[in-house]
Amino acid sequence: MDIIERAVSVLMQDGLIVYPTETVYGLGADALSDEAIRRVYEAKMRDPGKPISIAVADFEMLAVVAHIDARMQEFISVFLPGPVTVVVPARRILPDILTGGTGHIGIRIPAHPIAQQVIEQFDAPITATSANLSGAKDPVTVEECTAPHDLFIDGGKLPGTPSTVVDLTTWTIIRRGTQAKAIEAFLETH
Numbered sequence: 001m002d003i004i005e006r007a008v009s010v011l012m013q014d015g016l017i018v019y020p021t022e023t024v025y026g027l028g029a030d031a032l033s034d035e036a037i038r039r040v041y042e043a044k045m046r047d048p049g050k051p052i053s054i055a056v057a058d059f060e061m062l063a064v065v066a067h068i069d070a071r072m073q074e075f076i077s078v079f080l081p082g083p084v085t086v087v088v089p090a091r092r093i094l095p096d097i098l099t100g101g102t103g104h105i106g107i108r109i110p111a112h113p114i115a116q117q118v119i120e121q122f123d124a125p126i127t128a129t130s131a132n133l134s135g136a137k138d139p140v141t142v143e144e145c146t147a148p149h150d151l152f153i154d155g156g157k158l159p160g161t162p163s164t165v166v167d168l169t170t171w172t173i174i175r176r177g178t179q180a181k182a183i184e185a186f187l188e189t190h
Contacts, residue, residue: 003114003153004114004117004118004121005121006151007019007028007118007122007151007153008118008121008122010150010151011028011029011030011036011118011122011126012030012122014029014030014033014035014036014039015029015036015039015149015150015151016028016029016036016039016040016043016147016148016149016150016151017029017118017126017149017150017151017152017153018131018145018147018149018151018152018153019112019114019115019118019153019155020112020114020115020153020154020155020156020158021055021083021108021110021111021112021115021128021158022082022083022110022111022112022158022159023083023138023158023159023160023161023162023163023177023178024130024131024138024139024140024158024159024160024162025130025131025132025139025140025144025145025155025158026055026110026115026126026127026128026129026130026131027040027043027044027127027129027130027131027147027149028055028118028126028127028128029126029127030122030124030126031054031065031094031095031098031124031125031126031127032093032094032095032124032125033095034095034097036127037052037095037097037098037127038097040052040127040129041097043147043148043149044129044132044133044134044147045133045134046129046134047134048097049100049101050100050134051098051099051100051102051104051105051106052097052098052100052106052127052128052129053085053105053106053107053108053127053128053129054094054098054105054106054107054108054125054126054127054128055107055108055109055110055115055119055125055126055127055128056107056108056109056119056125057109057116057119057120057123058109059073059076059077059080059109061119061124061125062076062107062109064091064093065090065091065093065094065105065107065125066088066089066090066091066105066107067088067089067090067091068088071168071190072086072088072168074190075166075168075186075190076109078186079166079179079182079183079186080108080109081109081110081111081116082109082111082178082179083111083161083162083163083164083177083178083179084108084163084164084165084166084178084179084183085106085107085108085128085163085164085165085166086106086107086108086165086166086168087104087105087106087107087165087166087167087168087169087174088104088105088107088168088169089103089104089105089169090103090104090105094125098127104167104169106128106165107125107128108128108163110128112155114153114155118153130162131145131146131147131149132144132145132146132147133146133147138160138162139158140157140158140159140160141157141158142154159178161177161178162175162177162178163175163177163178164176164177164178164179164180164183165177166183166187171187172187173187
């Protein structure tokens with residue numbers, strides 16, 4: 001069994017994986033499982049009122065879990081896959097705890113091949129929070145991944161610049177990261 005198959009097996013059992021992205025290491029769990037999500041909050045020692053982003057494989061999977069209009073779709077087609085998290089209205093299929101009671105969800109389509117393969121083979125969204133304790137440095141190496149997990153997928157040292165978070169319901173940047181200037185230019189012209 002290769003590492004991708006092992007990761008999918010862990011996810012199917014409500015387990016936690018650490019996986020590489022094009023930014024930092026993520027802590028992945030089945031984003032449709034209340035039990036798996038509870039484990040993510042416990043592992044990170046994260047306040048349950050704070051939302052957790054998810055990662056999807058493609059636009060089709062994104063549309064299953066979020067309400068997307070034509071303008072949002074245009075933004076997504078330009079910047080995803082890539083180091084950008086979009087905040088959009090969540091569909092009821094997602095557990096409420098993921099949204100932190102906001103009704104909105106942060107979603108990424110990672111450009112990293114390992115993250116893509118895991119999500120594609122799992123065939124469902126996974127959590128996309130960083131693999132560290134809440135408030136700790138974003139993890140770019142194995143040693144910095146301090147959140148407890150069941151499986152670690154080593155992607156070597158990662159770039160470390162977090163994704164830019166863009167709220168597509170208000171068309172504002174919540175957190176500046178990679179590609180922030182290009183995103184600002186897009187928002188000004190659309």
